[in-house]
Amino acid sequence: xxxxxxxxxxEQNFIDLASTWAPGQDLANPDQWSAPIxxxxxxxxxxxxxxxxxxxxxxxxxxxxxxxxQIEGSSQNPAAxxxxxxxxxVVPPLTLLPLTLLCSTQTVDSNLDGNAKVPSVPAQCVIxxxxxxxxxSHQYVLGDISLTRSEQTLxxxxxxxxxxxxxxxxxxxxxLHFPPPATDSQVQADPSLKEKAWHLTWMPLAFLASLxxxxxxxxxxxxxxxxxxxxxxxxxxxxxxxxxxxVLARSLSSICTGxxxxxxxxxxxxxxxxxxx
Amino acid sequence: MNVSxxxxxxxxxxxxxxxxxxxxxxxxxxxxxxQAMEFGxxxxxxxxxxxxxxxxxxxxxxxxxxxxxxxxxxYLNARARRKIGKFRRDYAAKNIAFAxxxxxxxxxxxxxxxxxx
Numbered sequence: 249x250x251x252x253x254x255x256x257x258x259e260q261n262f263i264d265l266a267s268t269w270a271p272g273q274d275l276a277n278p279d280q281w282s283a284p285i286x287x288x289x290x291x292x293x294x295x296x297x298x299x300x301x302x303x304x305x306x307x308x309x310x311x312x313x314x315x316x317x318q319i320e321g322s323s324q325n326p327a328a329x330x331x332x333x334x335x336x337x338v339v340p341p342l343t344l345l346p347l348t349l350l351c352s353t354q355t356v357d358s359n360l361d362g363n364a365k366v367p368s369v370p371a372q373c374v375i376x377x378x379x380x381x382x383x384x385s386h387q388y389v390l391g392d393i394s395l396t397r398s399e400q401t402l403x404x405x406x407x408x409x410x411x412x413x414x415x416x417x418x419x420x421x422x423x424l425h426f427p428p429p430a431t432d433s434q435v436q437a438d439p440s441l442k443e444k445a446w447h448l449t450w451m452p453l454a455f456l457a458s459l460x461x462x463x464x465x466x467x468x469x470x471x472x473x474x475x476x477x478x479x480x481x482x483x484x485x486x487x488x489x490x491x492x493x494x495v496l497a498r499s500l501s502s503i504c505t506g507x508x509x510x511x512x513x514x515x516x517x518x519x520x521x522x523x524x525x
Numbered sequence: 526m527n528v529s530x531x532x533x534x535x536x537x538x539x540x541x542x543x544x545x546x547x548x549x550x551x552x553x554x555x556x557x558x559x560q561a562m563e564f565g566x567x568x569x570x571x572x573x574x575x576x577x578x579x580x581x582x583x584x585x586x587x588x589x590x591x592x593x594x595x596x597x598x599x600y601l602n603a604r605a606r607r608k609i610g611k612f613r614r615d616y617a618a619k620n621i622a623f624a625x626x627x628x629x630x631x632x633x634x635x636x637x638x639x640x641x642x
Contacts (some may be wrong), residue, residue: 400595404581406630410639421566421622424642448639452632 258369262350275351293347300382302342305349342378345369405452412446526576529626530559532642538562556622557612569622574641575612576626579604581633601627601635 266275270283278290279324345368370378414425430441526542533542556575563598564572579600582593608625616623627635 303617377555401631403631404633407637408633408636409638414636421572422637425640426569448636450634450639451539452634509610 259351266351278347293344299386300342300379301380302344305343306346315484342370342375343450352506368434400457407449408450410448410450412448526558529574529576529642533559533561538564538580557616558626560621564622566622569617569619570620572622572624573612573616574624574626574638575608576628577604577608579627579628579629581631601629601633605637 263275266273266286269285270281273283273286274280278286281287281290297304350369411429413423413429414420415429417423426446429445430438435442530540530542541560541562543556543558545556546561551559557575559576560571562571566572580593580596581600582595584594605625605627608627609623613623624637624641625635626638626641628638
């Protein structure tokens with residue numbers, strides 16, 4: 249009963265996802281799938297079968313011996329290893345549900361005799377554990393992962409710090425609104441003046457602090473995720489970008505208000521957070 | 526632009542948006558984005574700033590995962606210099622100060638815009 253309930257739950261999730269993201273597809277016929285999300289599922293399924301020692305469930309029984317992968321570094325000769333270490337190095341095959349049964353496991357369940365094993369969708373933790381056991385022979389994948397853009401984006405989103413009043417007065421027209429920087433002779437006389445120079449700090453991602461999923465003003469409304477078939481993707485993007493723009497505009501306003509407040513505080517009280525002295 | 530104008534308005538300044546001004550330059554269609562009246566800069570009556578967005582990446586996405594080539598150098602300052610060269614002298618003839626308000630798509634800011642904020 250428990251297995252049947254799990255199958256039913258997974259099956260219902262699959263059907264719900266398919267009806268939302270790939271409507272009109274025949275779920276029981278993978279050969280006719282054309283939706284990108286289903287093609288990606290087929291590709292992942294094939295990779296698991298060919299490269300990661302998985303096999304499809306069949307009513308006949310357990311996996312063939314050829315499907316059992318060896319961990320790299322272990323001897324191919326079973327006699328060379330002790331039985332305990334051999335059992336550690338051999339990865340037991342992972343049984344996957346055939347794609348044709350993803351939406352009809354209950355039908356198969358009802359047709360099984362008493363000795364047959366009930367098909368089930370393996371839990372994500374089981375799949376992850378199986379993949380990690382096979383990982384040593386797939387470490388070459390690391391060479392194909394590019395971190396360049398991530399590093400560049402991190403650099404773009406790091407905080408910026410400027411002198412409130414630059415050394416060259418021609419670089420700003422707001423010089424009189426900030427205390428002038430100490431001259432070299434003044435710094436030589438009192439080195440602490442160099443540390444006391446005003447700086448402005450800008451954090452591009454500071455607006456995230458004002459975003460909360462629980463706030464009505466900042467969270468994405470549910471309607472932008474409910475794309476109808478008649479709606480073009482561009483319309484979805486426009487609505488999303490428009491909403492994002494409004495959120496950012498409100499956030500920028502709050503940030504700027506905070507800066508203004510900090511400027512006022514700097515003349516009245518202790519040093520503010522945005523302007524360090 | 527609207528956000529910065531609203532901020533100036535909320536600060537008690539009189540604000541004009543997208544207002545053309547008479548100039549002695551040949552190109553009479555120049556206009557800044559926001560004009561704040563009586564901003565308080567010595568020697569000038571008003572302040573005009575022009576908001577501009579700069580993309581951090583240029584070119585097509587020929588390399589997978591990069592979506593264009595990252596701009597090198599101080600591209601925010603280059604855009605600010607271009608704006609200053611276009612506007613500042615003409616506005617100064619009318620006793621109006623000019624400041625560029627430059628942001629990048631990724632969120633980086635030009636220091637003069639930060640000082641204005």
